[in-house]
Amino acid sequence: MTAAPIRALVAGNWKMNGTTAALREPRLLAAMLKGVKLKCDVLVCPPATILRRAKAVMKGSKIRVGGQDCHAAASGAHTGDISADMLKDAGASMVIVGHSERRTNHKETDAEVLAKAKAVHRAGLTAIICIGETLEERKAGKTLEVLTAQIKGSVPAESNAGNTVVAYEPVWAIGTGLTPTTAEVAEAHTHIRAELEKAMGAEGSQTRILYGGSVKPSNAAELMSAANVNGALVGGASLKAADFIGIIKTYM
Ligand code: PGA
Numbered sequence: 592m593t594a595a596p597i598r599a600l601v602a603g604n605w606k607m608n609g610t611t612a613a614l615r616e617p618r619l620l621a622a623m624l625k626g627v628k629l630k631c632d633v634l635v636c637p638p639a640t641i642l643r644r645a646k647a648v649m650k651g652s653k654i655r656v657g658g659q660d661c662h663a664a665a666s667g668a669h670t671g672d673i674s675a676d677m678l679k680d681a682g683a684s685m686v687i688v689g690h691s692e693r694r695t696n697h698k699e700t701d702a703e704v705l706a707k708a709k710a711v712h713r714a715g716l717t718a719i720i721c722i723g724e725t726l727e728e729r730k731a732g733k734t735l736e737v738l739t740a741q742i743k744g745s746v747p748a749e750s751n752a753g754n755t756v757v758a759y760e761p762v763w764a765i766g767t768g769l770t771p772t773t774a775e776v777a778e779a780h781t782h783i784r785a786e787l788e789k790a791m792g793a794e795g796s797q798t799r800i801l802y803g804g805s806v807k808p809s810n811a812a813e814l815m816s817a818a819n820v821n822g823a824l825v826g827g828a829s830l831k832a833a834d835f836i837g838i839i840k841t842y843m
Contacts, residue, residue, distance in 0.1 A: 603829025808837025
């Protein structure tokens with residue numbers, strides 16, 4: 592059986608960067624991509640404070656906007672938190688959950704990430720669920736085991752290829768300039784694919800698996816060429832349109 596090709600996704604995670612002045616970048620990106628036939632979807636996840644305006648400055652383009660995290664509840668007494676419904680209301684079509692910075696800085700567990708992913712689904716949005724091993728875990732030969740546990744713990748059973756994207760982000764590769772070899776990326780992604788097929792059946796074979804961690808224009812083509820890589824989750828190199836487009840070019 593030959594499966595339909597999976598449409599790639601290149602997503603930018605701005606993290607806690609960007610005020611009004613930064614809106615020039617998505618505006619520029621939309622202008623650069625005008626009339627370009629892309630073989631991937633493009634997503635920009637700015638801080639929630641400028642989400643709506645980022646969407647507005649890219650109006651008329653196919654670039655989507657997303658959130659970087661959400662609360663597991665739809666509303667309530669949760670000072671400072673933002674729900675998936677609120678992100679949707681601001682224009683988001685996807686929400687990142689379980690990013691390693693959330694798992695580390697906010698001690699988020701797989702169970703909490705699972706609850707957040709379910710909240711994203713309930714809001715009718717797509718969850719980008721991040722998983723990945725630490726350097727210690729990789730050195731101990733536990734990478735695949737860790738990925739299996741994170742998939743079992745944080746990917747909702749009722750997920751489908753439309754409402755779920757999995758991002759493999761080795762913790763040691765995030766913001767460090769270090770990247771796994773193409774063979775290591777292929778090994779992890781092929782393992783994730785098999786686990787998703789076990790958990791989600793046929794939907795698992797169509798679910799996008801992104802690679803994230805120090806992706807930049809100079810290494811994107813090679814990282815994206817690894818087996819079962821269906822796009823990228825980009826941090827630092829998504830902040831400037833000129834860099835981000837260098838990664839998107841992999842799919843032009
Ligand atoms: P980086 O971040 O591209 O800056 O390494 C990736 C991420 O955290 O999603």
